[in-house]
Amino acid sequence: MKAQIITIGDEILIGQTVNTNSAFIGERLTEIQLDVAKSVTIGDTAAIILHEFAEAFKNSSIVIVTGGLGPTHDDVTRKCIADFFETELVFDEKVLADVHEIFKKKGREVTKTNEDQALVPKIAEVIRNKRGTAPGTWIEKDGKIFISLPGVPYEMKLMMDEFVIPKLKERYKTIEGRILTKNLLTTGIPESYLYEKLGDLDELLNGAKLAFLPNQFGVKMRITVIGESEEDAKDTMVEIEQKIRSLIGRYIYGYGEILIEEVTGRLLKERGLKIAVAESCTGGLISSRFTDISGSSEYFDQGMVTYNNVAKVESLKVNEDSLEKFGAVSIEIARQMAEGVKAVSGSDIGLAVTGIMGPTGATEDKPVGLVYIGICDDKVCTAKEFMFGDDRLLNKDRTAQAAIDMVRRHLLGIPYDE
């Protein structure tokens, strides 16, 4: 089953907007084993759009179009679809009601232009848009499927996940069986080490698929299972996940798209613990990430960005002799900073980082990328050395991720073993 994506919009072509829609749709289609053969971006010109529709529908079984469904004159996709399928545009009562509802909520009047959003090709099945006014459409012809979705990512994504993907899975179930995917999120271990620890992948997966998707925050492992039935697929997924967890469970901090600051925040909240953070090299990034999560005030107590030694001594009560003896970037100072921020704030846990993010600041025995992370509670006070890379901003991301993971591991009693 070959699929093609068509993105419509001048703003994408001229680079004002990056085409994240195509990536999202490509990822989702790949997850259900549909083969994305081509992705085309064109502007809002009817003749060009019609040409691409014809090319795509000739060469692919599934065509997904996004964009050009807005209410203004330069949005021509709707009209092009009707022309291409030689059908007319008719008002859809449900969509019209949706449009009126949306404007009523905002206390604004509905204009003729807004009402025209409810025009859909007569032969299409409507995909309702819960987050905006432009509906999507699903058309089947000659055994092929033609889908149109709005270009606003926030609207398109929900329609993909709630309507398009389930319906495509349903549509191809006789051929492909039931398909399930799950993302396991790992951190603190490189892709190659994960791979080694998993041993014989063929034996582990028994026909299922596993993709490794690394970035500076860790490696996402995407499992794809095709079962004989929905039950069978679910059972197989559970079995594979259990096997993987038994081998590398300590590195998995969650699944789906969850962030480690949310996972760690939940653990702190469940245990009624408060955390305080002292940052040198990350300059506030760890505190900022903890507080990205709504409700974080329940467990995030205080942050201190002690970028210089005076602040380390005055605000965190770091020992001046130790600073002199070991240097600010050292396991001892990371430990003392964690201890200090815990004491000063009166929190249950103190977390601290100190390191060299680059490009400057390296010394003969302390290279760019060297980081120490300290953590203290009432019982334990410890620190650990990490070695990251050359890029300042990536190093900040990696350090923040490792520090938050250190809290997670601490709370779950997961030791470091590498």
Added chain:
Amino acid sequence: MKAQIITIGDEILIGQTVNTNSAFIGERLTEIQLDVAKSVTIGDTAAIILHEFAEAFKNSSIVIVTGGLGPTHDDVTRKCIADFFETELVFDEKVLADVHEIFKKKGREVTKTNEDQALVPKIAEVIRNKRGTAPGTWIEKDGKIFISLPGVPYEMKLMMDEFVIPKLKERYKTIEGRILTKNLLTTGIPESYLYEKLGDLDELLNGAKLAFLPNQFGVKMRITVIGESEEDAKDTMVEIEQKIRSLIGRYIYGYGEILIEEVTGRLLKERGLKIAVAESCTGGLISSRFTDISGSSEYFDQGMVTYNNVAKVESLKVNEDSLEKFGAVSIEIARQMAEGVKAVSGSDIGLAVTGIMGPTGATEDKPVGLVYIGICDDKVCTAKEFMFGDDRLLNKDRTAQAAIDMVRRHLLGIPYDE
């Protein structure tokens, strides 16, 4: 002059990587008035690549291809180009020397596979790659131009900016005259207000073009000038920029791609001033952004993330009665926090933010999006109210941007007037 972009790589099609290359190239071509008509993404399959090359070269005057130039078996672009232009691949001595030089620096041996990176189509002009091993190529045939570049953004961008764009400008100068573009970066004023303050655009621009590109950090204004000669274009650009600056200069913090934290950091450094930051609602983001800049330790003194009232009182010496009377989110507390962090750190400038980022935390008279930013030095201690939006993370970005801009304005003596 119609241009087409072709991106080659399975990882783009399946959504593992977002296609930022196409956006970058589209933006650069648009800046020099070349019309990007289409952007196509395909996988690493020779037959499909050859088909797209033929289509693109038939329909466009300029084709830019990225990707598929790596050293492994699945990188087939180079071979496809040679086949498409019915030429052979030959070793380029300069590129071969570049490859050897790169490996020598890393202390690694050059393999046959690495050396093959120096193979280029015989009829091509080579575009040397200063950041990697895969060279680009420039081929002209039948009055059309076919350009191939590596897919690594960091390598591709430099080759576009240093070679491709200047050469395209040179190539089309007889037709198009000299083209210059400049991005003026503004913040603290919405797009529509900027537009109004600029008055009659036709009169202002006199044939030049101006695009408004807004995001949560401000509005980028892109000026494009086409002159009779390079001198003429330069003169016109200076004239337009001066006119714009005379109307809205106070909102312009820089040009190009510079960040406001870098601009503000330079001002602090020039004046030998140190800053300390107290953050409530931004949770460390302002400190993190200041310290994203290498060398920021010269002017960034200390940060405090006082997420709760106790910390505001204990660490920042905020008055408890004021907290009770005005609430933590108030102009008075923003001022006191700025004063406090200045005093506690002994810095020259204290900056503070307090606000409600959402989705929770709003009260009847304090809605989500309400923010107060305070700033104090030895002479002035003041605060200002801002109203942002509904989205927590965008609100954090907007607040941090406004706070850093407040320091910039403070140092330059630019008042608020809206």
